[in-house]
Amino acid sequence: MTHPLRFGIWAAVHGSRAAHHDPDEPDDATWSRNRALVLEAEALGYDAVLVAQHTINPYDEGRDQLEAWTASAALAALTRRIEIITAIKPGLYHPVVLAKMALQIEHVSEGRFGINLVNAWNRAEFERAGLPFPAHDERYAYGREWIGLVDRLIRGERVTFEGRHFRIKDYQLKPAGTFRARPTIYVGGESEPARDLVADHGDVWFINGQPHDDVAALIADVSRRPAAKGRLRYGLSAFVIARETDAEAQEEHARLLDLSRRDDALRAETRARTDAASVMFAKTDAASSRHVGTNGGTAAGLVGSYDTIADRIQAFHAAGVELFMLQFQPFEREMRLFAREVMPRVGRPGAA
Known part of the structure; x- marks a missing residue:
């Protein structure tokens, strides 16, 4: 069964996603910017926002960093329709503390909250x-015990448990x-323990x-695992560059790629703080000279004309991707362009 096509955005929790020296987009991670961004995304017809969790800016410690859970609680009160998905590093x-926070945001949002469980990479x-x-x-083993307890607690179960990492009584x-x-549980990571x-x-x-074929292979692998049959859905992160023609989109991609090279020193510092076993960074390091954006970015191939991108989205959807979690730069301008030009081409008319 193919689930309805949905579009989300990454909140600007640490500023720009593609290049930190773009004159068209100041590196702004403030609450005021994120509040305006999410409210506009909701008005434009986007279905979800992903609020990544970092306590310090993972790319440049001298820059601002939005706190994910307090910001998500505020967004829950301000919005009316959009799903709020907040990342958590166990x-x-x-x-117990996290489950209570999640239930409170679920209550404030009236059932529009999701937890994104991620394996921390920033040592x-x-x-x-x-x-x-x-x-x-070991972090995944800890996370498995952790999410098993959170799952029961956010269902309202009375929990008594004694395990390797936690002891909870009544x-x-x-x-x-x-x-x-x-609340919905989203899980990130592509290693065998993550799957x-x-x-x-x-x-x-x-x-x-x-790329599409790699995503299809990942979905096929996880969907064969017995516990997932009949209930697991799939989301894909992607950086979008949409223009009237493929050539114009490639030109903009080249501009952002050139700007991103000015961030080489920041990336080197980030990589030095990163767990060497991270599958995400192993993949993105190999492709960094050809792509922009975080979490794979433009490697998903959503760079091209409006029709090209619409066709690629439909192909991913046919492979099983339900939710596209999108990045843009400059974020607000490109987010509007996608809503106006691409959403209607895949049967999702955006708001004016």
């Missing part, structure tokens, strides 16, 4: 705070189940931007 919050964010940063597979959170069984985790505990698997 090592930063005890499952400095943990180590400088004196928090443990285990090896890659805990129940209320209110729960007011609008649905629980097992999403098959067992996820509702939606977020895949980093990459």
Whole structure:
């Protein structure tokens, strides 16, 4: 079964996604900019916003960084239709505390909230705070126990549990189940532990931007795992450059790629703080000379004419992608252009 096509945006939690020296887009991660961005996205017809979680800016520690969970609570109160998906790194919050926060935002949003479980890759964010940063597979083992507890708690179950990482005695959170069984659980990551985790505990698997055939192969692999059959859905991250012609889009891509080379020193510093076992960075490092954007960016191929991009979106959708989580630059201008020109071409008329 193919699920309805949906479009979301990445919140500007740490500023620009493609290049930090673009004269057309100041590197602005303020609350006021993000509030305006999300409200406009909702008005334009976008279905979701993903609020990535970082405590310090992962690319340049001297720049601003939006706090994900307090910002998401505020967005829940300000919006009326758009889904708010907030990333969480399990090592930063005890499952009881995080589950209570999630239920509160679910209640404020009246059933429009989702948790995006991610495996932390920025060692400095943990180590400088004196928090443990285990090896890659150990973090997934911790995350598996963590999300199993969060899942039960946000359903309103009374939980008693003693495991390797957590001991919980007779805990129940209320209110729960007011609008649905629980908030949606999104899971990111493409390693084998990540695929097992999403098959067992996820509702939606977020895949980093990459070509159609690679995405189709990933979906085929996870969909064969027994626990996923009949319920798992798929999302794809992508950076969009849409123009009237393919040539114009490629010209803009070249401009952003040239600007992004001025960020080479920032990328090197970020890579030095990154877990070497990160599958995302292993892929994006190899493609960084050809693509812009985070989490795969333009590797998904959404660069071209309005018709070209519409055709590629339809092909991804046929392969099983339900939700496209999009990046743009300059964000506001290009977000409007996509809503006006591409959404109607895939049967999703945007707002004026």
